[in-house]
Amino acid sequence: MADNKQIAQQVLAAVGGAGNVSSVTHCMTRLRFVLKDQSIPNKDEISKIKGVVGVNISGGQYQVIIGNSVGNVYREMLALGGLSDTQNGPAVKQKVNPISAALDFIAGCMTPLFTAIIAGGLIKVLLVVFGPTLLGLMSDTSDTYILMNALGDAPFYFLPILVAITASKKLGCNSFLAAMVSSMLVYPNLITLLSSDTPTYLFGVIPVMHGSYASSIIPAMLATILLKYVEILVDKITPDWSKNFLKPLLIVIITAPITLCLLAPLGLMIGNVLQVVINTIYGFAPWLAMLLFAGFMPFIVMTGMHWAFVPACLMSLADPGFELMLLPAMLCSNTAQAGATFGAAFKTKDKDIKQMAFPAAISALLAGVTEPAMYGVTLRLKKPMIGACIAGAIGGLIAGFVNLKAFAFATPCLTAIVQFISPEGGSNFMFACIIFAVVLVLSFVLAFILTPANAEEASDTPAAPETTPASVPLCDKIVIEAPIPGEVIPLTEVKDQTFASGVLGEGYAIVPSEGKVYAPFDGTCDNLFDTLHAMGLVSDSGVELLIHVGLETVKLNGAPFTAHIKSGDTFKKGDLLLEFDIPAIQAAGCEIQTPVIVTNAEDVGDISIQGRNIVIGG
Incomplete structure (x- = not known):
């Protein structure tokens, strides 16, 4: 390795x-x-x-x-x-898109906190195990219990402060001022004030909504977003001589009241709405909701959509003290990935896959880290993923019927299964163990049955027809004409070392005389970048071609480009694919040298440059 x-x-x-x-x-x-x-x-x-x-x-x-x-x-x-x-x-x-941006922001805020949240959650579970609920080795009035309970509660109670710190790092604003504003939300006297029956007013006229912000997430996120833009504004309006004292003062004086009167209540309402939606879905048919959620969890994780459930999950763990959907579904899904990967490892004769599969399966089983199993084995071989999804769905079905609950936040796996021990006792932990065993065995059996012994049999198509022009050297000579009018120069003369070194593939560059890109062959647009400065084309014969208009033109955000095609479209040789404004690119300080590169050169065979043509094979 x-x-x-x-x-x-x-x-x-x-x-x-x-x-x-x-x-x-x-x-x-x-x-x-x-x-x-x-x-x-x-x-x-x-x-x-x-x-x-x-x-x-x-x-x-x-x-x-x-x-x-x-x-x-x-x-x-x-x-x-x-x-x-x-x-x-x-x-x-x-x-x-806004959904991706929101999920990325939530992920950026929450990922660094997981170590503290998991540690706190498992400390609470250990207190249940060793406390009066189970083993009775520790009284809940003892000094040790009280101190350890405070340690377990701390990351949840002060979650707004922790979120403010991670959010500020994600946004690039002042972490200490962000933490200061969010600390206000969990200040003891403020909590007491906002829990009373007497209405509260700021400056005697602005009403302040009552509520508890301990263990909240969204209010701190919204407050930090506001602080970022207030910081930018204040920096512009304050003179240099006053920035050390006036700038931080203005930032918090502006941000804190808006947070307290508007953003914090809004965040609380958003969290409550999310909770209502999740509870409604679960309440309609728990067995169906969990069957679908656990069965599709691998694909939810791949797209990052699981982050949308994390705030509601933590809110549920704070009140009412347990969580019914995300963590039980992930127990089923993570266990299924472990079992399916073990099944594939025992069945396959491919040494490389076997070498990768065993560590990946152990990682999923003991740590709940499933990416190596998914990307390296089950998704790669396809059929083990089917087995994992079926087993996970059946586990979710059982979890829905028995209303399986998680009582602490940890990545569900064998070593963290204690998170399903209820502080009040009962059979919840026994149900979790049964579900774990059923899913592990079932996913192993299904994957073992479905996985071909030889890796080359893993595809749904027969081995012989699977040989395509894109995976082996091409037999016939292929000539790709220059897609842009202009002077052809060697890649080594390109003023960018990444292209000039040939690390991205073989080809040449064009100094365009006309701002038009024409299709050099019949094929498909595999990828047109959002900034329109580059496109990946695939010919019907399997040649993958990158056309990168200019150097550093990504920073122009598509301004000098007009696309006549989009990702996924097919085209014929000679079709106009893209137009670009050469003077505008040069005026922006960008080089107009345009690399044209065969990115799968190793797969298609010998490549030579003959005039304005890229010649493959022959």
Whole structure:
């Protein structure tokens, strides 16, 4: 297995080097890049790096899935590239739909907190185990119990402060002022004031809505978003000589009242609405809701939609003290991924898959980290994923019938199954153990039955017809004409080392004389970037071609470009695909050299440049 430094070197080079990275962070399994130009990395090539499980692009982030060793790889990458988790150079504004942006923001706020939340939750579970509820080894009035209970409650009670800190880092505003504003929401005297029956007014005229903000999440997020923009405004209006004292004062004086009177109540209402929606779905037919939720959980996790349920989950753990949907569904899904991966590992004869599958299955079983199992085994082989989804759905069905509850926040897995022990006793924990065993055995059996012994049999198509022009060298000679009028120059003369080095593939560059891109063959637009500066084309014969109009043109946000095609469209040779304004690109300080690159050169055979043509095979 490649060492962490080697993985870091290869991944950093593949995403375009440190110069293409605006920022990089990591979560439990993924390196999360914000790239200046997302057209540079080749998803398939990065996935082939030993130690990389897969690649996912979501919410404007380029996510490279590593697995349990992601923290070590991240540290090696910071040392190699001189990077940090803060902005490294100007970020590129990319068009992201509001849902993806919201999920990415929630993920950015919550992921760093999971260690504290999980630790606090499991401390509470241990108090249940060793306290009067089960073993009776500790009285709930003893000093030790009270102190440990305070430690377990702390990350939940002061959650608004913790969220404010992570949100401020995500948004790039002052963490201490954000924490100060959110601390106000859990200040003891304020909590007492807002819990009384007497109406509360700010400045004697502005009503303040009563409510409890301890353990809340959304109010702190909204407050920090407001603080970011107030900070920008105040910075503009305050003179330099006064910034040290006047700027922080104005920021909190403006942000705090708006938060208290408007944003905090709004956040509380949003959280309550989410809770009502989830309770309504669950209350309509618990068995059906859990069957679908647990069965489709792998795909919900892949899209990042599970983050939408985290705030409501934490609110439920705070009041009424248990959670009915997300954590029970994840217990079923995570266990199913572990069982299915073990089943595939025992069935397959492919040594590479077997070598990857056992550690991935253990990771899912003992730590609840399923990305290595999903991306490396079950999704890759397809049929084990079907078995995992069926087993997870059946587990969800049982969980819905017995109303399985989680009482602490932890990533559901074998070692954390104590989170299902009820402080009041009862059979909830027994139900969790039964569901765990049923799902583990069922997913193992289904995957073992469905998984082909040989990896090449994993596809739904026969082995012989599976050989396509895109996967083996092409036999026939293919000539790809220049897609843009202008002068052809060698890649080595391109004023960008990533293209000039040939790391992205073979081809040439064009200095355009006319701002038009024509289709060089019959094919499909595999990807047209949101900023319109680059497109990936695939010919009917399997050639993958990247056309990158200009250098650093991603920062123009599509302004000088007009697309006549979109991702997924088919076209005929000679069709006009894109127009661009050459003078506007030059006026913006960008180079107009346009690389034209065959990105799957290793698969299609020998490539040569003959005049204005790229010649393959023959």
